Amino acid sequence: MTNSMTSVGFTVKPMPVGAEVTGLDLEKPVPDATRAALYAAWLEHGILLFREAVKTNAQHLALSRCFGELEMHPMPEIRSKDEPYLIELGGSRRTSASAYVYDGDQLREGRLPWHRDTAYTVEVCKGALLRLVEVPPKDGETLFADSQKAYEQLPEATKQRIEKLEYKATLRMGPFQQSRPGSTWHSVRPPTSGEFSGPTQLWAGKEIINRYPSVVHPVVIQHPETGRKCIYISPTYVDCFIGMDQVESDALLAELAGYLADPANVYAHRWTPNDVMLWDNRRFLHAAMGFDPQYHRTGLRTTLAGSLRSGRYFATQTEDFVPATNIND
Incomplete structure (x- = not known):
């Protein structure tokens, strides 16, 4: 794909990972050729x-629908009351903002490890569009890792070894x-009262965690549309690789996470x-x-259906357990 695509109403500027789109006018409906x-x-x-590029929720939804139908996030607690296809990140919907101290001296709220959205369900979502409305004056970056490139480096x-492997x-x-x-991070601890006076309890209770039983992917x-292979793990949710003991499994997880x-x-x-x-x-x-945590960071996100x-629910292994030969079964 060339850098310039002004004939369809925008320009693509490739980055070392991903690309930036400029020139797209969202003040009017997006033509079919532009969507394609x-x-x-x-x-x-x-x-x-x-x-x-996006100033309103209507524009956010319209841009999202250029990439397919939308679905509601599996956690209703974070859906917007005004628009159920949007979820609210940060702000009042998180009933208690939690801050922790990472690596000995970094007091941070909202820190999350590498993950794929909804990988704790049997149907991992196709994609997402995140827009930040309120941004802290420093920090708050989001990192994106290309698991296709990572696979090609293996x-x-x-x-x-991993071609037909599954993970719980x-x-x-x-x-x-x-x-x-x-x-x-390498280490984490709750802050002292002098470091942070707010709550350090997880906003979601056990009833939410228990709502989502373990799955296998x-x-x-x-990739169903490009045909390229990707490392499909979501490290933060990986319990183990099926058929491996925990030591061997954790070693492989660390190896793959390093490539990602x-x-x-x-x-x-x-x-x-x-x-x-x-x-x-x-x-x-x-x-x-x-x-x-002295600053605020709020955002809105849609989820692509x-x-x-790719998944199935995990059942306790029996002596005659055989890994799925067709993960879609």
Whole structure:
């Protein structure tokens, strides 16, 4: 795809990872030819950045629908009351904002390790469009990792090892549960009262975690639209690789997470208000670096329907357990 696409109403500027779209006019309906070209650019680059492009929820929804039908997020607690296809990130919907101290001296709220959205369900969503409305004056970056590029970097022996492997995934919430390979910190602790006077309890209770039973997904997928292979794990939710003991499993998880987080495969976005990031959730993972809790960071996000239906519910293994030969069964 060429850099210039002004004939269809926008220009694509490739970045080392992903691409930026400029010149798109969202003040009027998006023509079919423009929608098709946007979709092609998305499949090619995996993430698209629209800087300061969306000013209203209506524009956010219209841009989202250029990439397919929308679905409601599986957690109703974070859906917008005004528009159920939008979820609210940060702000009043999180009933208690939690801050923790990372790596000994970084007091941060909203820090999240590498993950794929909804990978704790049997149907991992196709993609998402995130727009930040309120941005802290420093920090608060979101990282995006290209699992297609990471797969291509793997040694051939590792590719063969993981080709038909599956992993068990369970929803984990909170930094203590998420401090596994794929986290973006080495240590974490609650802050002292002098460091932070707010709550340090997880906003979601056990009833939410228990709502989502463990699932199984393949470690490698072939992208259904591009045909390219991707490392399909969501590190923060990985319990173990099926058929491995925990030590062997954790070692493999650390190895794969290292390829995913290779700086050559990562784009770090520093937000300004009304930026929109679109990512292909089948190909890209993301992580949030968090921000100083004296500031605020709020956003809105849509979720694209059309999952791979790649998962199945996990059942306790019996002596005659056989991994699924067709993950779609």
